[in-house]
Structures are given as structure tokens and as C-alpha cells.
Amino acid sequence: MTEAGATAPGRQRAGRPRRPRSAARRIAVLVGVLVLLGLPPWWTLFGAAGWPRPVVVGGAVAILGWLVAFPFLMLAGHRPDRRDDRAARVADTGLGVMWVLFTCSVLGALADAVLGLLDVGGAGRVVAVAVALLAAAVLAWGHHEAMRVPRVREVEVHLPRLGAGLDGTRVVVLADTHYGPIDRAAWSARVTAAVNVLDPDLVVHAGDIADGTPEQRREQSAPLGAVRARLARVYVTGNHEYGSEAQGWLDRMAELGWEALHNRHLVLERGGDRLVVAGVDDVTAESSGLAGHRTDLSGALAGADPELPVLLVAHQPKFVPQAAAAGVDLQISGHTHGGQIWPFHHLVRLDQPVLQGLSHHGERTRLYTSRGTGFWGPPFRVFAPSEISLLTLRQERDSSHRPG
Known part of the structure; x- marks a missing residue:
């Protein structure tokens, strides 16, 4: 999103050699962000809800699969020489879905914590269903708002x-x-x-x-x-x-x-x-x-x-x-x-x-x-x-x- 007076591309300030960024560091930051984005939805929707093991594992596989695929879809969909927009559509929509799920899941986790303090038993599944329904409603409304005149x-x-x-x-x-x-x-x-x-x-x-x-x-x-x-x-x-x-x-x-x-x-x-x-x-x-x-x-x-x-x-x-x-x-x-x-x-x-x-x-x-x-x-x-x-x-x- 470089202010006037920035060093021209390809040139360095005298006495301050440019240090190349580590590819390993960039990958670590990306992995950290994706894990942070995916963990709350998995925990609120599956991990803390007390569902049968196949449901919990299936949820983990689905979220992990998206996290792994997302960087490759973004690279394929947004590279300058792209000829097909399908990868970009999937990546962009998936990012929005995951962001909304992340936000709703954090709110759900807070609600679950409050219910736990009030000693309300069996709230995990209720919260999970409520978060899923809230996220679906927000996404439907948000898409309508984006596409309207x-x-x-x-x-x-x-x-x-x-x-x-x-x-x-x-x-x-x-x-x-x-x-x-x-x-x-x-x-x-x-x-x-x-x-x-x-x-x-x-x-x-x-x-x-x-x-x-x-x-x-x-x-x-x-x-x-x-x-x-x-x-x-x-x-x-x-x-x-x-x-x-x-x-x-x-x-x-x-x-x-x-x-x-x-x-x-x-x-x-x-x-x-x-x-x-x-x-x-x-x-x-x-x-x-x-x-x-x-x-x-x-x-x-x-x-x-x-x-x-x-x-x-x-x-x-x-x-x-x-x-x-x-x-x-x-x-x-x-x-x-x-x-x-x-x-x-x-x-x-x-x-x-x-x-x-x-x-x-x-x-x-x-x-x-x-x-x-x-x-x-x-x-x-x-x-x-x-x-x-x-x-x-x-x-x-x-x-x-x-x-x-």
C-alpha cells in the first residue's frame, strides 16, 4: 500500500546494504497466519463441541486441506501471466469464508466460555451449530452487499x-x-x-x-x-x-x-x-x-x-x-x-x-x-x-x- 522519497527500485542507500528476506521466514509467517486463521473454526465447530471422532477428524481434514491448498490457489489465480480466473475465484471466496468463520468462531468461543462459567452443560454443540448458522447468514448477506449496485x-x-x-x-x-x-x-x-x-x-x-x-x-x-x-x-x-x-x-x-x-x-x-x-x-x-x-x-x-x-x-x-x-x-x-x-x-x-x-x-x-x-x-x-x-x-x- 512507499512514500515519496523512497529509494528507487534496484538502488540501495549508501552504507546500508539490503539484506534479502529469508524464504524460510516468509514461509513460517504464512504458516503461522494460516494456522491462526484455521484453528478457532476447527476448535469451536468441531474440537470443543463433543462430536463423534469421525466428525472431529473430518472437520480437521477439511480445514487443513483448505489451509494447504490456499497459497497455491492464490499464486495460480493472481500471478501476472494468468489466463484463467477460476483459481482466483476459489481462493478469494475461500479467504472470505474462512475470515467470517474465524470471526464467528472467536465470538462463539467467548460465548462458550461464558456459558461454562455459568455452569451450563452441553453448550458446545449448541454453540457450534449457532456459529455455523451465523457464519452462513453473514456470508449470504455479505455476498449480497458486495454484488449489489x-x-x-x-x-x-x-x-x-x-x-x-x-x-x-x-x-x-x-x-x-x-x-x-x-x-x-x-x-x-x-x-x-x-x-x-x-x-x-x-x-x-x-x-x-x-x-x-x-x-x-x-x-x-x-x-x-x-x-x-x-x-x-x-x-x-x-x-x-x-x-x-x-x-x-x-x-x-x-x-x-x-x-x-x-x-x-x-x-x-x-x-x-x-x-x-x-x-x-x-x-x-x-x-x-x-x-x-x-x-x-x-x-x-x-x-x-x-x-x-x-x-x-x-x-x-x-x-x-x-x-x-x-x-x-x-x-x-x-x-x-x-x-x-x-x-x-x-x-x-x-x-x-x-x-x-x-x-x-x-x-x-x-x-x-x-x-x-x-x-x-x-x-x-x-x-x-x-x-x-x-x-x-x-x-x-x-x-x-x-x-x-
């Missing part, structure tokens, strides 16, 4: 430097569509229709458009060409583009009629007032080694009138300190997915300053973080609904409503 989330954003002519400007935000192994071309067309109903002045795609190359995801991305906006449609790269032909995605979006804000800006005019709309490459761009790709805010704003308000599109919320230092009025980001599957949001907050929504940074800068339009990997969303964001820019604000 996102709800529209409307937010007013007050920008003190906004000109009167720009008051009421409608900005629709898409982010993290992640066109991928599950064919969502029809879903993409429905999202486009939902955007067009909103009659936006500006449409922003804040990155992570796909998992796969432009050619692999050509059909799924095609409906973006039908998105309508009065003033402009703009796009920036996310971190996932740098694993699947980032420059190709910039070219593909240009082919579809979108302005690729590759460390550059454009100026929009409405009602006699102007707004600078700038974009930067994702913070992982430089470490990708792709020529001409890096996060360059100075380059993006070069030549812009410093008196004009600035809307900056940067994929990751953690770029906001740089945006605030540069006096940006509004940064639009995605990347977090709102956590996507609860309680994963706790891990996201270790890496990002904001999970979702509108926040205030410094004296001037507002940050809007979208929960994302699609999903990454596991086709589930749990307590983190997807969204099509409709931001209405307003000239003034009541200080009593200032975000904390």
Missing part, C-alpha cells in the same frame, strides 16, 4: 475558498471498482446508469480500477465510457494498478474518454468561477519501477493559480498530510473499503488515518474517503457497505458543523 451516499462539503458560481457543484466519486476474477460487466453497466441519474458536473474515479490488465478486464471496464458529466471525468491510479499495467490503465481510461490525472491538473469553470482539479499517482508508484510514475504533488499543481480552490484526487487517505501542507482544499480518496469485512477495519486503521467519510485536516483541508464502489478479493462486504458518493460543494459553512 452501491447505494448513493450524499454529503455536502463546505469549502471556504469556493466561488459562488461553483456553489452546488455535484461531484460523483467512484473508487475501488476492482474489476476482477468475477465477471461484473453487467454490474458495471448498472453502476454507470446509477451515476448518470445523478446528473453530475464532475465524476472522479479514485483508483484501484481493476485486478488484472486492461485487456483482461476490457469488457468490465467498457461501461465507464458511457458515464456522463457536465464538466469532466477524471481518474488516478491506485496501488492495484501497479500490479497490472498501470500505464495501460491510464491509456484505457483515456480511450474511454476520461482525463487521466497523471501528476497533472485541469481547471474547471462554472458560473464564472474556477476550480483546480488535480491528481497524483498512488504512493506505491515509485517503488513499482515503472518509468514516469511517482507521486508528484508539486508537478500536479505546477502552473495552477494559487488563489483558486484545489480538489485533489489521491488514492490513499494517508497522503492528506502532504495535501494539507500544500493548501489543498479537498482531497478525495478511496483505498480503505471501509474495512470491507468486519472487523478488518481495525487493521486498516493501522495503515490509514481515516476509514471513511468526511474529515478535517489542518486549517483548510477536507478529506473525503470513499468506502469504495466494488470489493477486493473475497466477494463479501460485512458492516462496510459499498457506495457511490455524491459530494455537493458548498461555498460557506457553519463553524458549528466543523468536523472534529
Whole structure:
């Protein structure tokens, strides 16, 4: 998810030779994570439930089989030269199922412990059945939430430097569509229709458009060409583009009629007032080694009138300190997915300053973080609904409503 100033790929800092990571260490970490993920489901569903031995052994074999197969499925399904998405679909779905089972099993184990303290006998099997039913319900609901057309989330954003002519400007935000192994071309067309109903002045795609190359995801991305906006449609790269032909995605979006804000800006005019709309490459761009790709805010704003308000599109919320230092009025980001599957949001907050929504940074800068339009990997969303964001820019604000 490398900040500006990182050492260029293939080069080392003087006096600090790079130490290669041990393959054995990486394997040990992977095994540890998989065991941690699989042990609670086995214990809650089988080990502590008092089932007959064949059931307990069968459960252990099933979970162990998945744990062994998972790394190979991920490698086969997500390698850059893949030609078939079936392995990725199995791996991604299995990961989501196991994560939900892990969470429900931990909650079940806690419930079992409480029942044990209350001296309630024979609770193990009841807890096991309850956990299985809860996990099944959560997975069914989470899959529905992931595959549906996102709800529209409307937010007013007050920008003190906004000109009167720009008051009421409608900005629709898409982010993290992640066109991928599950064919969502029809879903993409429905999202486009939902955007067009909103009659936006500006449409922003804040990155992570796909998992796969432009050619692999050509059909799924095609409906973006039908998105309508009065003033402009703009796009920036996310971190996932740098694993699947980032420059190709910039070219593909240009082919579809979108302005690729590759460390550059454009100026929009409405009602006699102007707004600078700038974009930067994702913070992982430089470490990708792709020529001409890096996060360059100075380059993006070069030549812009410093008196004009600035809307900056940067994929990751953690770029906001740089945006605030540069006096940006509004940064639009995605990347977090709102956590996507609860309680994963706790891990996201270790890496990002904001999970979702509108926040205030410094004296001037507002940050809007979208929960994302699609999903990454596991086709589930749990307590983190997807969204099509409709931001209405307003000239003034009541200080009593200032975000904390």
C-alpha cells in the first residue's frame, strides 16, 4: 500500500546494504497466519463441541486441506501471466469464508466460555451449530452487499475558498471498482446508469480500477465510457494498478474518454468561477519501477493559480498530510473499503488515518474517503457497505458543523 522519497527500485542507500528476506521466514509467517486463521473454526465447530471422532477428524481434514491448498490457489489465480480466473475465484471466496468463520468462531468461543462459567452443560454443540448458522447468514448477506449496485451516499462539503458560481457543484466519486476474477460487466453497466441519474458536473474515479490488465478486464471496464458529466471525468491510479499495467490503465481510461490525472491538473469553470482539479499517482508508484510514475504533488499543481480552490484526487487517505501542507482544499480518496469485512477495519486503521467519510485536516483541508464502489478479493462486504458518493460543494459553512 512507499512514500515519496523512497529509494528507487534496484538502488540501495549508501552504507546500508539490503539484506534479502529469508524464504524460510516468509514461509513460517504464512504458516503461522494460516494456522491462526484455521484453528478457532476447527476448535469451536468441531474440537470443543463433543462430536463423534469421525466428525472431529473430518472437520480437521477439511480445514487443513483448505489451509494447504490456499497459497497455491492464490499464486495460480493472481500471478501476472494468468489466463484463467477460476483459481482466483476459489481462493478469494475461500479467504472470505474462512475470515467470517474465524470471526464467528472467536465470538462463539467467548460465548462458550461464558456459558461454562455459568455452569451450563452441553453448550458446545449448541454453540457450534449457532456459529455455523451465523457464519452462513453473514456470508449470504455479505455476498449480497458486495454484488449489489452501491447505494448513493450524499454529503455536502463546505469549502471556504469556493466561488459562488461553483456553489452546488455535484461531484460523483467512484473508487475501488476492482474489476476482477468475477465477471461484473453487467454490474458495471448498472453502476454507470446509477451515476448518470445523478446528473453530475464532475465524476472522479479514485483508483484501484481493476485486478488484472486492461485487456483482461476490457469488457468490465467498457461501461465507464458511457458515464456522463457536465464538466469532466477524471481518474488516478491506485496501488492495484501497479500490479497490472498501470500505464495501460491510464491509456484505457483515456480511450474511454476520461482525463487521466497523471501528476497533472485541469481547471474547471462554472458560473464564472474556477476550480483546480488535480491528481497524483498512488504512493506505491515509485517503488513499482515503472518509468514516469511517482507521486508528484508539486508537478500536479505546477502552473495552477494559487488563489483558486484545489480538489485533489489521491488514492490513499494517508497522503492528506502532504495535501494539507500544500493548501489543498479537498482531497478525495478511496483505498480503505471501509474495512470491507468486519472487523478488518481495525487493521486498516493501522495503515490509514481515516476509514471513511468526511474529515478535517489542518486549517483548510477536507478529506473525503470513499468506502469504495466494488470489493477486493473475497466477494463479501460485512458492516462496510459499498457506495457511490455524491459530494455537493458548498461555498460557506457553519463553524458549528466543523468536523472534529
